[in-house]
Amino acid sequence: MFFPELIKSIKPSDRVLEIGPGGNPHPRADILLEYEFDSPDMAEAQRGYVYPLKTDKKIIYYKGDRFPFKNKEFDYIICSHVIEHINNVDEFVREINRVGKAGYLEYPTIYYDYIYNFPEHLTFVKYKNGKLFWMNKSQTSISSFQPVHHLFYETLRQEYFGLINDLKFCFFEGFEWSGNLDSVKTSNLNDLVFNILDIPPKPLSGSRISIIKTRFRNLLNKILNI
Template sequence: MFFAERIASILPTDKVLEIGPGSTPHPRANEFLEYQFNDPKVALEQRGNVSTNPNFSGRRVHYYNGGRFPFADKAFDYVIASHVVEHTPDPEGFMAEVFRVGGGRGYLEFPLPPYEYLFDLDVHLSYVWFALADQTLHFVRKPRPVLNEFSTITAELRRGLELGWDDLIRNNLPFFIQGFEFSTPFAVREAPSLNAYRQRWENPGTGLARRLVRKVEALFPQNTRSDR
């Protein structure tokens, strides 16, 4: 979760469900919903290859096989779904269940199309973005044959991410990741293409973190190049 500070409206009396908490369950969640993976390797991949087991601190964990959540209508007051919707084969049905069991309140976070084009994670099935103009969550199913042509490049970029070369992402989070609270249900719609997607860079690249990196690079210039 990149924007944990945006979860700001949970009341002390709220019963909170977190879906797909990965390796870092939210401290305010009362219960959790996890997809039941039969293959431990697949479960690890879906968790971002983080081998650390999540610490639920005795809180109840429910498992399901997709589709309808195993809860009654409005069983919870708030639902957290961070980096889950892009994994689902049916984002519209998934969000309908989020709204049903949570009464329309919660927090949603997901990677945006630029992130997917850089890294093309196989476990992510759709491009997703929320458009303020029409208050709609849009999704486009990934066109596998097209992206497969860039598999060697995206594999290199993913390896760089694993090694910590993530300053481009960290310095421009709003361009690559979207996260927001909601208090009422909103529309969810499959888009025919990415033509309707609009986003812009927000940080100029001259912030403190970037300036420090440049100073270090100036003090310790590279004497060799890997492509020589």
């Protein structure tokens, strides 16, 4: 999860479900829901090759499209970096709406998969105008660029995270919802990008500040010596 600070609406008395917690469940989650994959290798790939889940919290495994819970059983649902793995987002969102009253959703944007194109990611997702737009990656020609994506994908495996840390504000998106979460399947890429992307100036690191100060002193010395 890249934006835990966006989770603001959980009340002390709320019953909280986390879907697909990976190796690090949210501390406020009461119940964890995990999909039962066909093999350990598939499970490892789907959780992003992070360490296996170890927790004292209750874990429930399920198969198929329906969650094993009653209607509106949870006050809040956390679902972080799961929905991009889902082939039919409408069905998944219907189940979230059925068992939950509110929640938090986080996922990579199309910009992230345009560079890294994780094979486990099946869907592009974007929240816009109060709706969750989605498109299957198979609807696009992105797979034809796999030889290019391979380089960037391998940089992540070697822990080159600088680009992600610098651009997480456009590589990932998270938001809280309440009531019903609306999803819309789209064939228009414009629904999956930011309308306005406000890119803030990159913060100066210590080395960059030192270089700027040195250049300023050199310039000042030249002016004073004229």
